[in-house]
Amino acid sequence: QSALTQPASVSGSPGQSITISCTGTSSDVGGYNYVSWYQQHPGKAPKLLIYDVSNRPSGVSNRFSGSKSGNTASLTISGLQAEDDADYYCSSYTSDSTLVFGGGTKLTVL
Amino acid sequence: QVQLVESGGGVVQPGRSLRLSCAASGFTFTSYAMHWVRQAPGKGLEWVAVISFSGTYKYYADSVKGRFSISRDSSKNSAYLQMNSLRPEDTAVYYCARERSSGWSIDYWGQGILVTVSS
Numbered sequence: 583q584s585a586l587t588q589p590a591s592v593s594g595s596p597g598q599s600i601t602i603s604c605t606g607t608s609s610d611v612g613g614y615n616y617v618s619w620y621q622q623h624p625g626k627a628p629k630l631l632i633y634d635v636s637n638r639p640s641g642v643s644n645r646f647s648g649s650k651s652g653n654t655a656s657l658t659i660s661g662l663q664a665e666d667d668a669d670y671y672c673s674s675y676t677s678d679s680t681l682v683f684g685g686g687t688k689l690t691v692l
Numbered sequence: 693q694v695q696l697v698e699s700g701g702g703v704v705q706p707g708r709s710l711r712l713s714c715a716a717s718g719f720t721f722t723s724y725a726m727h728w729v730r731q732a733p734g735k736g737l738e739w740v741a742v743i744s745f746s747g748t749y750k751y752y753a754d755s756v757k758g759r760f761s762i763s764r765d766s767s768k769n770s771a772y773l774q775m776n777s778l779r780p781e782d783t784a785v786y787y788c789a790r791e792r793s794s795g796w797s798i799d800y801w802g803q804g805i806l807v808t809v810s811s
Contacts, residue, residue, distance in 0.1 A: 583753060583754050583755075585736070615795075616795045616796045616797070618795075618796070618797035618798070620737070620798075622737075627787060627801035627802065627803060627804055628737065628787075628798075628801055629801075630792075630797060630798060630799050633792060633795055633797035633799075634795050634797065639799060669736075671736060671737050673737075673739070673796075673797070673798075674796075675795070675796040678751075679749075679751045680739065680742075680751055680752075680753060681727070681739040681742065681796050682739065683729075683736060683737045683738065683739055684736070685736050686736035686737070
């Protein structure tokens with residue numbers, strides 16, 4: 583149950599687009615379309631942004647999009663806004679019937 | 693509206709036990725799997741355990757297997773996490789969370805409760 587690999591930090595200016603990667607193995611990310619993405623602001627509970635690789639829950643801005651290629655999933659945020667400054671986590675179902683999270687990525691909006 | 697409220701946290705000595713509770717409301721509790729996820733101070737999210745909607749299936753992270761036990765009581769709309777043989781590395785905010793209808797994604801989270809394991 584090794585954590586999925588995410589970059590520790592990314593940054594972008596308002597209006598720009600950024601992409602956060604999430605790399606696993608064929609036993610998790612690559613083997614199932616059960617990748618999710620979460621946003622967490624300091625001191626708050628995480629919020630679901632993307633489920634099943636690329637689906638957005640109702641109420642989540644269409645500036646957030648997800649995709650997957652092989653063992654790597656990606657979250658793209660377009661039109662960066664100040665409120666996007668937060669931590670982002672990916673997760674995936676695994677072949678052991680467990681859930682694994684990525685180490686998290688700190689997004690800084692410059 | 694969906695609400696998940698954790699209780700039972702606090703400070704406990706290494707080797708002792710603690711039981712967390714999660715009171716659920718605003719949805720049909722018996723239709724959803726429930727998870728526990730933790731976050732050590734300043735660290736990332738770590739999945740702990742899941743229990744199926746019926747309570748039949750339970751799965752655990754390797755780091756807690758054999759020490760923690762997840763359960764649910766549909767008559768009380770509650771989920772529980774029994775934590776035994778606690779270690780300092782179990783110190784974290786513990787979140788109770790509801791799984792979406794499928795796919796192992798979590799759509800609702802509690803506010804979290806702090807468990808501190810220290811002598």
